[in-house]
Amino acid sequence: MTSAPASSAPPPSALTPQQRMPRGPALLLAIAFHLVIFGAAFLLPRLFDRPPPLRKPIIAHLVAQGRPRDPRLLPRKDSPPPAAAATAAPAPAASTRTAAPSAAQRREPTRRELMDRALARAAGKASPESREPPDPERAGTPEGSVQGTAATAEEGDAYFTAVHDAILEHYVVPSVISERERLYLAATVLAYIGPDGRILKHDFQKKSGNPFFDQALELAIQQTKLPPPPPDLARSLRNDGVVLNFRP
Amino acid sequence: MTLALLAGLLLAAPERPVIDLSGGRVQPLPMAIARPYPALETSAAVEATLVQDFDRSGLFKLLDPASFLTPANEGFTGIDFSKWQAIGAQALVKMDCQSLPADVKCEMRLYDAARGQELLHGTYTAARTAPRQIAHRFGDDVVKFFTREPGVFQTHIAWVRETDADKQIMVSEWDGSDPQVLTGGSINLLPSWAPDGKTIAFTSFRGGAGAHLYTVDAISRQVRPLALMGDFSTGAIYSPDGTRLLFSSSQSDNTDVYVAKADGTGARRITDSRGIDISASWSPDGKRAAFVSERAGTPQIYTMAADGSEVRRMTFQGNYNQEPAWSPKGDLIAFSGRDEHRVFDVYTVAVDGGKVTRLTQNQGTNEKPAWAPNGRYLLFSSTRNGKRQIWMSQPDGSNQRPVTSEKQGASDPAWGPLPK
Numbered sequence: 001m002t003s004a005p006a007s008s009a010p011p012p013s014a015l016t017p018q019q020r021m022p023r024g025p026a027l028l029l030a031i032a033f034h035l036v037i038f039g040a041a042f043l044l045p046r047l048f049d050r051p052p053p054l055r056k057p058i059i060a061h062l063v064a065q066g067r068p069r070d071p072r073l074l075p076r077k078d079s080p081p082p083a084a085a086a087t088a089a090p091a092p093a094a095s096t097r098t099a100a101p102s103a104a105q106r107r108e109p110t111r112r113e114l115m116d117r118a119l120a121r122a123a124g125k126a127s128p129e130s131r132e133p134p135d136p137e138r139a140g141t142p143e144g145s146v147q148g149t150a151a152t153a154e155e156g157d158a159y160f161t162a163v164h165d166a167i168l169e170h171y172v173v174p175s176v177i178s179e180r181e182r183l184y185l186a187a188t189v190l191a192y193i194g195p196d197g198r199i200l201k202h203d204f205q206k207k208s209g210n211p212f213f214d215q216a217l218e219l220a221i222q223q224t225k226l227p228p229p230p231p232d233l234a235r236s237l238r239n240d241g242v243v244l245n246f247r248p
Numbered sequence: 249m250t251l252a253l254l255a256g257l258l259l260a261a262p263e264r265p266v267i268d269l270s271g272g273r274v275q276p277l278p279m280a281i282a283r284p285y286p287a288l289e290t291s292a293a294v295e296a297t298l299v300q301d302f303d304r305s306g307l308f309k310l311l312d313p314a315s316f317l318t319p320a321n322e323g324f325t326g327i328d329f330s331k332w333q334a335i336g337a338q339a340l341v342k343m344d345c346q347s348l349p350a351d352v353k354c355e356m357r358l359y360d361a362a363r364g365q366e367l368l369h370g371t372y373t374a375a376r377t378a379p380r381q382i383a384h385r386f387g388d389d390v391v392k393f394f395t396r397e398p399g400v401f402q403t404h405i406a407w408v409r410e411t412d413a414d415k416q417i418m419v420s421e422w423d424g425s426d427p428q429v430l431t432g433g434s435i436n437l438l439p440s441w442a443p444d445g446k447t448i449a450f451t452s453f454r455g456g457a458g459a460h461l462y463t464v465d466a467i468s469r470q471v472r473p474l475a476l477m478g479d480f481s482t483g484a485i486y487s488p489d490g491t492r493l494l495f496s497s498s499q500s501d502n503t504d505v506y507v508a509k510a511d512g513t514g515a516r517r518i519t520d521s522r523g524i525d526i527s528a529s530w531s532p533d534g535k536r537a538a539f540v541s542e543r544a545g546t547p548q549i550y551t552m553a554a555d556g557s558e559v560r561r562m563t564f565q566g567n568y569n570q571e572p573a574w575s576p577k578g579d580l581i582a583f584s585g586r587d588e589h590r591v592f593d594v595y596t597v598a599v600d601g602g603k604v605t606r607l608t609q610n611q612g613t614n615e616k617p618a619w620a621p622n623g624r625y626l627l628f629s630s631t632r633n634g635k636r637q638i639w640m641s642q643p644d645g646s647n648q649r650p651v652t653s654e655k656q657g658a659s660d661p662a663w664g665p666l667p668k
Contacts, residue, residue, distance in 0.1 A: 055263035074566035074585050074595060077609045077645065164267050171272035174338075176307045176394035179624075179643075180577075212277065212394075215338070215362060220272075240264050247270040 054243065057157035059164045066138035076137055162227050163193075163242065170220040173248045174212045182248035185213055189221065189244045193237040197226040200238065208246075217246055274646070276309035277394070280337040280361065283313055284345055285320045290352045290379045291345035297383035298341065301401045304423055304640075306647035307391065311337055324357060329364040337361040341390070345382075352379045356386040358393065368393050380421075400620045404466075404664040405627060406430075406439035406448050407638050410657035417450050418658075419466055422620075424638065424651040430464045431471060440485045441664045442510070448662075449474055449484040449493070461495060461512065475512040483527055486510060487534045492554075494528035494537055505539050507554065518556030529574045529581070530554075538562070538572035538581050549583050549597060562597050565604055569595075573617045573626075580643060582607075582617035582626055594628050596643060607645035614639075618661045627651065627661035 069076070173182065187208040192200045202221050207214050221244075229237045281299060284291035302308040317331040324342060332340050340361040345354040351373050358368035368389060374381040384401040391399030400422050409416045409429070417436045420427040434454040441448055445466070452462045454471075461474040461484045475481050478497040485494050493508045497515070503524045508515035519525035523542030530537055531551070536558075538551050549562040549572045563569045568586035575581065580596040587593060594607040594614045608614040612631035619626055623643070630639045638651040638661045652658040 053263050054266045056266050056268070059267065072565060074569075074587050074593075075604055075606050077606045160265055160267055164269060167267075167269055168271065171269060172275045173272040174277045175274045176277045176391075178395040178397050181396070211360075211363075212338070216272070236264075243264055243266040245266060245268045246272075247268070248272060248274075 057160035059157070059161045064138055069137075159227070159230055159233060160242075166226050167220060167224050167244065170223040171246070172216050172220065174216055177210060177213055177248065181210065185210055185248050187214060187217055187246045189217065189246065190241045191221065191244055192239075192241040193226060193229055195228060195234045195238065197228040199224065199226065205243070213248070274644075276307055277338050278311060278336050279308040279339040279341065280311045280316065280332055280335065281313075281341045282316070282318070282322065282343070283320045284343045285323070287320075288345055288347055290347050290376065291343065291354065293379040294343065294345055294352070294354055294383045297380040298343075298387055300423060301383060301387040302390075304649055305387075305391065305399070305401075306642055307394065308339065311335055324355075327359065327364070329359070329361055332361040339367075345379075347376065350376060352376050352382060354382050354386075356382075358390055395624075397624065398622050398666050400622055400625065400663075400666070402667045403621060404445070405638075405651070406441060406662045406664065407627075407652065407658050408437055408439065408660040409654055410636065410659060412656065415659075417448060417464060419448075419664075420652075422663075424653070427652075430466065430469050436462075438483050438660050439662045440483075441662055442486045443488060443490040443665050445665045445667070449486065451482040451484070473512075475508060475515060477515060481506075485529060487530050488532055489534055492534075494530060496526040496528065505537070505556075518554075519552070520556070527571055529572050531574050532576050532578045538574050540570050540572065549581060551581075551599070562599070562602060563604065564602070568592075571616050573619055574599075575619050575623050575643070576621055577623040582619065582643075584615040584617065584628075594626070594641075594645075605644070607641060607643075608648070616660055618663050620663045621666045625663075627663055629659045629661065 177185065185208045186206070187204065188206040189202050190205050191202040194200045199221060204214070208217075228234075279302065281295060281302070284295050299310055303310050315335045317334060318328055322328070322342075324344070327340075327342075329340075338361055340359040342357045342359070343354050345352055352375075353371060353373045355371050356369065357366060359365065360367050370386065370389065372382040372385055374385075381402075387401040388399030391397070391401070403422045404419055405422055405424075406417060406419050409418045409427075414433045415435050415437060416429050416433075417431040417439050418427050419430055430448065431450070431452070434452055436450050436452045436454070437459075438451045439448045440450065442463075447463050448466055449461060449463050451459050453459050454462070455476075457476075459480040459482050460476045461481050462471055463474050464471045474484060475493075475495065475497075478499040479501075481495055481497040483494075483496050487493070487510075491510050493510055493512065495506055495508070496503055497506050497517075502522070503526055504517050504521075505519040505525045505528045506515045507518050519539070519541070521541055521543040523545075524547075525539055525541045525543075528537045528539040534554065536551050536553055538549060540547050541550050542548075543550075544561065546567040547570050548564075549569050550559055551562055552559045562572075562581060563583070563585070566585045566587065569583050571584045573582045575596075579599055581599060582594060582596045584592045585595050592613045592615050593609060594617045596605045596607065597603070598605075607617075607626070608628070608630070612633075613636075614628050614630045614632075617626050617628045625640050625642060627638055627640050629636050631637075632639075633650075635654065636657040636659050637654060638658045639648055640651050641648040651661070
């Protein structure tokens with residue numbers, strides 16, 4: 001028996017397996033590829049669904065008209081700005097030098113007076129109560145505003161300051177909540193603001209645990225009328241909203 | 249490349265603004281007190297007292313009964329909460345009182361009107377002559393429910409009635425009602441309650457040998473000497489556990505603070521400065537005391553350990569601060585201070601941090617602050633309406649109300665302890 005010469009061997013079949021890559025590196029490459037695919041499938045949606053990063057705008061207020069107070073003197077009571085005086089609960093310690101009338105002596109406003117005040121407020125005019133002269137010894141600067149609420153100036157974000165002040169006007173803390181409980185009460189609300197300034201919807205991201213406090217926040221948000229956001233903020237405020245952190 | 253893409257997506261995400269809101273206006277909770285049915289004289293008295301207590305407390309805004317939409321005979325079952333919500337009520341009180349031969353018995357209930365839930369109920373009985381007690385007890389239960397702190401509606405206060413001839417130690421309910429004279433003639437000042445609520449120490453000029461310390465039994469009105477030492481002794485105040493006294497006494501022209509046993513014996517001087525040390529007030533744990541000292545040239549508020557060591561100056565603003573009263577919660581010391589207009593007003597200073605807050609302003613002279621035992625109110629004297637009278641307020645200066653309406657004046661308030 002003789003063996004056939006190599007040159008005369010038939011051509012290899014197309015089905016004959018080609019020379020393969022070594023198994024080890026191929027396996028590693030396949031594992032890495034699958035890890036990337038599955039990793040991307042797992043992580044990408046999370047990245048896209050992530051809540052937007054948070055940004056704290058600077059809330060600034062008008063500097064009050066007044067004069068700097070000598071720190072060696074005993075402090076004076078804060079007197080509210082005139083516009084707020086119409087809506088804020090009247091503090092019995094009046095800023096006038098005359099005796100304050102007791103609650104029983106204070107005359108209830110007539111329906112007509114209430115209507116006039118509401119109209120004046122809606123028209124942005126000061127109500128009759130707000131025409132009282134400001135406290136001449138109020139802390140502030142001589143160049144400050146009668147409507148000012150801050151003693152010193154700082155730069156701030158105009159729209160978010162307006163949002164802050166508008167909500168604060170309706171933000172009421174029920175006095176039945178003890179001072180001690182007020183120290184740690186906190187709630188977070190995510191509010192979506194429409195292009196016309198309406199609060200389209202709101203969600204409690206974190207409730208305070210005190211039903212009366214949470215109820216007061218609900219009321220404050222329902223009653224608040226916001227100014228329309230500027231064009232550069234309108235879309236994000238409608239789609240992503242604004243986080244409101246409430247503390248008493 | 250993939251990483252660059254992801255980073256780009258992340259950076260392109262919009263920022264969500266965060267606004268921090270604090271400093272909401274503290275306002276009373278709107279409450280409706282349904283008219284009792286049937287309308288008996290005793291139930292009307294309970295209702296009237298409850299209205300007074302809740303209104304004065306500053307915790308509740310009582311809604312006008314004229315606005316109620318439900319019939320008086322609505323009762324406890326089948327309450328139409330939507331009608332109470334419609335008038336803005338968040339809390340609702342209902343009562344049903346019966347007059348028994350010797351007593352009054354009332355079933356009292358508190359509801360959350362917004363959620364339509366019963367929050368509290370109980371049956372309260374009192375002598376027919378004292379229906380106010382039912383309102384005070386239920387009122388305190390309601391306050392405790394909401395605030396988790398005791399109410400003060402059952403407490404009593406002591407104060408001084410001023411007349412042309414003398415000054416008498418008086419006791420009344422917390423709102424000034426039912427005033428009773430405890431002492432006879434002479435000049436009697438600065439009452440201070442023992443923690444058991446039975447004894448009141450005071451300073452008196454009786455005996456004709458200057459001012460000294462006495463006690464009076466709040467029930468029997470029996471007066472006893474407490475400490476008759478030095479040229480004068482004044483301003484006795486019991487420690488929170490009732491075992492010790494702080495007071496000021498002058499010997500050899502130097503006034504200092506002394507500590508003694510509750511019966512006045514074993515007095516020991518605990519301050520030793522050349523200026524006047526006076527008007528001591530215990531901290532609520534009995535370990536420290538606030539007092540006034542002139543050691544820095546002007547009267548200022550200081551604190552010290554109960555043995556006189558570890559002296560700390562608390563006030564640095566103003567040049568005449570006096571009459572410290574340490575809050576039962578321990579965080580504030582109330583005092584009266586003279587401002588640049590030379591008028592005394594009431595202030596508080598934070599024990600930690602020293603922040604001074606003004607409570608009264610431009611309303612006459614306001615002095616001698618005294619805390620309620622739950623720390624939610626202060627009494628003080630004020631001349632805002634002419635004659636000096638006792639007023640009360642909350643610690644931030646809000647909700648100021650008159651307590652006394654004495655013909656010739658009232659001063660030196662002291663709030664009694666909570667009922668045991």
